[in-house]
Amino acid sequence: MATYNGLVGEQTKVEQAQADVSTALQRRSDLIGNLVESVKGQMNHETEVFTKIADARAKIGSSSVTSEESQKAQGELSSALSRLISLTENYPELKSNQNVEQLMVELSGSENRIFVARKDYNKVAAEYNQKLRSFPTVLFANMMNFKEAETFKETEEAKTVPKVDFGTSSSSQ
Numbered sequence: 313m314a315t316y317n318g319l320v321g322e323q324t325k326v327e328q329a330q331a332d333v334s335t336a337l338q339r340r341s342d343l344i345g346n347l348v349e350s351v352k353g354q355m356n357h358e359t360e361v362f363t364k365i366a367d368a369r370a371k372i373g374s375s376s377v378t379s380e381e382s383q384k385a386q387g388e389l390s391s392a393l394s395r396l397i398s399l400t401e402n403y404p405e406l407k408s409n410q411n412v413e414q415l416m417v418e419l420s421g422s423e424n425r426i427f428v429a430r431k432d433y434n435k436v437a438a439e440y441n442q443k444l445r446s447f448p449t450v451l452f453a454n455m456m457n458f459k460e461a462e463t464f465k466e467t468e469e470a471k472t473v474p475k476v477d478f479g480t481s482s483s484s485q
Contacts, residue, residue: 318449319440319452322439325439333426333464337372340423341369343418343422344389345369351396351412355403383465440461
């Protein structure tokens with residue numbers, strides 16, 4: 313009985329940590345939507361980046377995506393967001409817009425919260441998984457159909473070094 317209750321307690325911690333990540337990701341998604349609307353009018357010829365952001369947000373919002381697909385879409389969204397932020401540097405009128413500036417600050421804070429939430433989740437998931445694998449808990453866990461928690465993994469987009477354009481090449485049009 314104690315083994316079962318211990319596993320349920322650990323599983324609940326994993327679920328709570330996952331909810332914390334989801335909350336942070338939802339906050340970022342909301343901020344991105346606001347940022348896109350704030351800059352779209354002045355950056356109307358940068359359609360590629362807006363399309364990538366919209367596509368990634370649609371994938372993330374779809375209820376039919378797997379956890380792995382969702383993580384990939386989050387990586388695509390992060391990549392497109394980085395591109396959008398770098399493009400705003402080419403628009404001095406956007407840099408002086410207080411609404412855009414505030415959204416950028418909030419997005420930066422949101423990215424930090426996502427990082428911390430993912431790190432915390434991975435820690436709790438690793439502890440839970442380690443407990444599931446330990447003897448004799450593994451016997452009971454298999455019998456009761458407890459499954460290991462997935463951890464966040466580095467995306468391909470995160471492994472790619474971003475290209476920095478200081479105005480020496482043409483922007484995407």
